[in-house]
Amino acid sequence: MNSRRNSKPIQIGRVTIGGDAPIVVQSMTKTDTRDAASTIRQIKDLEDCGCELIRVAVPDGQAAQAIRDIKRGISIPIVADIHFDYRLALMALEAGADGLRLNPGNINDPKKVKAVVQAAKERNVPIRIGVNAGSLPREVNPQLTIAQQMVEAALEQIRLLESLDFDLIKVSLKAFDVPTTIEAYRDIAEKIPYPLHIGITEAGPPRTGVIRSTVGISTLLYLGIGDTIRVSLTAHPREEVIAGYEILKSLNLRQYGPVLVSCPSCGRAEVDIVKLAEAVEKELLKITKPIKVAVMGCVVNGPGEARDADIGIACGKGKAVLFKKGEKIGVVEEKDFLSSLMGEVERF
Numbered sequence: 001m002n003s004r005r006n007s008k009p010i011q012i013g014r015v016t017i018g019g020d021a022p023i024v025v026q027s028m029t030k031t032d033t034r035d036a037a038s039t040i041r042q043i044k045d046l047e048d049c050g051c052e053l054i055r056v057a058v059p060d061g062q063a064a065q066a067i068r069d070i071k072r073g074i075s076i077p078i079v080a081d082i083h084f085d086y087r088l089a090l091m092a093l094e095a096g097a098d099g100l101r102l103n104p105g106n107i108n109d110p111k112k113v114k115a116v117v118q119a120a121k122e123r124n125v126p127i128r129i130g131v132n133a134g135s136l137p138r139e140v141n142p143q144l145t146i147a148q149q150m151v152e153a154a155l156e157q158i159r160l161l162e163s164l165d166f167d168l169i170k171v172s173l174k175a176f177d178v179p180t181t182i183e184a185y186r187d188i189a190e191k192i193p194y195p196l197h198i199g200i201t202e203a204g205p206p207r208t209g210v211i212r213s214t215v216g217i218s219t220l221l222y223l224g225i226g227d228t229i230r231v232s233l234t235a236h237p238r239e240e241v242i243a244g245y246e247i248l249k250s251l252n253l254r255q256y257g258p259v260l261v262s263c264p265s266c267g268r269a270e271v272d273i274v275k276l277a278e279a280v281e282k283e284l285l286k287i288t289k290p291i292k293v294a295v296m297g298c299v300v301n302g303p304g305e306a307r308d309a310d311i312g313i314a315c316g317k318g319k320a321v322l323f324k325k326g327e328k329i330g331v332v333e334e335k336d337f338l339s340s341l342m343g344e345v346e347r348f
């Protein structure tokens, strides 16, 4: 795995992005931003599963104003997502947004960008230059590949911000196509010092979207690229946050909450391991401490894997052995598999 690319850290509220800071997991609300109460409720739910930064859509002035109320009800920094109308960015800053996302595909008039940059600079608020393959500026050279066009669009906007003596910059280059996205990030990673927000856009519903996002995001992270991630899913944003942490945990980049090791089950298993693992997974969602839990179906790999875990269960016919840090701590009856395992997890 490549070492992490050096980037110039920025501060969005109390969250640092880039440099040596942990890779930040973020999401975006799916409520109507104008409805502050529902938006706050969704953000609190996301905070509970570890979301560290939240973005809200700002389609109109009322949504920009709502940021003031939303901020009062939440604990994580909020980023205003702006398209088309630069005045919404000014209103969002006025309302206390901790960060802005601008799309160079639809706001690139230097005069308008300058007005936003000046207001952001006065407040020390970073701007993400968020390029999307689906909304590239008309000015980019159509002879270039899509990935190159995305890079060009970002560099153009970066040069404009730098010319205004502004460097609180974060960049994203998202496409639905995974190789295009990877190519674009690899290219820009060598050209700029700013932190990168990575993700695959419009990845789809959870079953396929998580795979698509994981392939793209993990490949980049393995190359040392990426300072904050957002898994875009057609689902409740809680699923995005959970998937984000699973990606980081799989690459040993973050520790957050439990890790569940469970065997796939096979003809050797004498209990319903799929059902037990699903029940354990559901219970573990309520736990935030880092702990490795193993659920194994028989004696082939069971005791070995269970021994490696903090808490493990290796099941046999009607009975199972519980392990704690490699030590056998008891034998339990089938009816108590879940409760005994979870009891040990809680006590750990």
Ligand code: SF4
Pocket (backbone or CB within 6 Å): 263, 264, 265, 266, 267, 268, 269, 296, 297, 298, 299, 300, 301, 302
């Ligand atoms: S641990 Fe046992 S039950 Fe599970 S997959 Fe391996 S052999 Fe099959």
